[in-house]
Amino acid sequence: MFAAPRPADILAGLRAGRVFAATGDLIDRLDFRLSSVRHPRRGAAMGDTLLLHPGDPLRVTIRLRPARKPNPGGHVPRLDHVDLILGSAIPGEDDHNPTTRLIRRFTARDWRREGDLLVVRYRLALQGRGYLRLRGTNTRQEEPAPDLAGEDPWQDLWFYANPIYYRTRAR
Template identity: 45%
Template sequence: PGHQGTSLKVTDSPRKRGYYVNSPTYGGFDIMTATVGGVWDSFLGEGRRFWITATSDSHRNVEDGGEDLWPGQYAKTYVWAAPDQADIMDGLRHGRIFVTTGDLISELDMDIAGANVGDTAQVKAGQVVTLKVRLRDPAGPNANSDQPELKRVDVIMGDITGKADVKADSNPTTRVIKRFTAADWTRDGEVITFTYSFKAERDGYIRLRGTSTDELEPQADALGENPWPDLWFYSNPIFIRAR
């Protein structure tokens, strides 16, 4: 995400979120993560265990005249692990991670045939399997004193297309297979649950993305755009091995 506080700095001219010269961020994330079927999906489609995290450049906070937000103030990386350094590092290495901005969500559990985020689900080819999702949309205020609302969750699927190809920068098989809104999920207080069943016909992966916006796809962040209303979360994938 880079310097997401850049656009909040009081200045004579508007600045880009992230402070990247050659490419803007998209909903606070780099274009390789934000593009369905883009560079990240090309890695996943080659079967690579390539995980995303949400980091913050934090040299000097905007409140002190800088261009940054504190680590965790806007972008957060959640790791499924025991409160132990070794287990946290193991979780990072094996992709047991989801990322979010602005405290859009604070918990995420995904399950396919007993496999969780970062794992591989072993299923029979042609078998109908069910993705089970449980997440928490926290009721309390975030670091900007906002109470963001999760408006939509997208289920994204891609195929495992073959071995690594150093020239590939896309995965055309990757697509949004289902968009869930409040009309589709069950809510109990802060906790949202839903399921999605599909036929596992080939090797692939499933990942999630959610947002507080009405954008179907993340748009390039405009000059001077306030980052706080533009919130997204991403899960790392569950891989599917169909045999």
């Protein structure tokens, strides 16, 4: 499922919005999906838009691979938590979206191991239009904060995933 990407695949992923960024090798694989519980073949991944039927229960599936070896700072980072974030799609706004909010924080109590992957499955209901995105860290910080002068950057690592968009179909 997770083969080493070819350069053409990387460019295609960037163009399609199917990428994540991680600092300090916190994770090296991420599969983030949103699908209908009633119709599991109807789903979306990062960069996609899922058309929802009103009242359709949904499943978020997160599959990621945390660090397995020391990063260039000499640490094997340990993932503390992953945040599922919801925002309303507001075209033309600046990079601050006041509708953005934390839906759920996942910790080791919430994920299970499947080989070398951590897997989270979560059910929710959405309506209207908007997006879901992920971020995760090795710290207990509630929100990312700028690094302070002299702070060890290897102790404050984060990853961010491109969003999955959704929109409710008209009845």
